[in-house]
Amino acid sequence: MFDFIEPAVFALLTIAIVAGGAGVVLANRITTSALLMAFTFLNVAAMFVLLGAETIAMFQVLIYVGAITVLILYGVMFTPQSPRPYGLFFQTQKWWAAAFVAPIAIFVALVAFAFRDSASAGAKGGDLVPLATSVFRDFAFPFEVASVLLLAAMVGAIVLVKRDED
């Protein structure tokens, strides 16, 4: 009966991903590009959920929508963009921002309210258990190498942007 839901959600996500990606390339204002990139990443995360990879979707939101978008926005902030003046995207549009955030907040509150009794929501673990087994058993050594890579990248980034004190 609800067979049409999954293809419908997939079609909506596809439209959002393609439109967002095209917006990143075509947008004139670089801040718009960065925010559209975050929008595209969110929709890709939703597609991961559609595929049944909830853990990957959570990492996607944390790392891409959280960390990488913020880094890119810092890069936008520290480099000069076009000569024409414009304000920050949401600075002059706080009511748009509120209208955008309020449905999300209401939805989160409703979900939290709906699950208030179930102590072990998601006790099945989804794809987390096989993923963790795979990472920490079969790929333990590459995992450690990845941490070394992250450390090297962090040190390298700091050294590259450090000002010479002398």
Added chain:
Amino acid sequence: MTVPLGAFVAVSAVLFFIGTAGVLVRRNAVVILMCVELMLNAANLALVAFSRRFASIDERGSVFVIFIFVVAAAEVAVGLAIVLSAYRNRPTVDVDEIRQLRG
């Protein structure tokens, strides 16, 4: 009725194409970094789709996705640092203007 695997791969291919076009077309170094992230994300989507639809490969594809996350984070950190230090040497982020190494 589930969405066929080919549809996910098609979306991934379109997203990868958009990212490639952005890298080739745009001249702003920060936008180029964003488009590289789009390409990495397209690869992630294809990996997750294959890994979830072929049960025999269990979670290997998702593990690769996690490593791609790590590499993407490292890449964007170092890439932005390079853009910033290049901007400090010469006040531009236009990749056509940054050509001190050209012979």
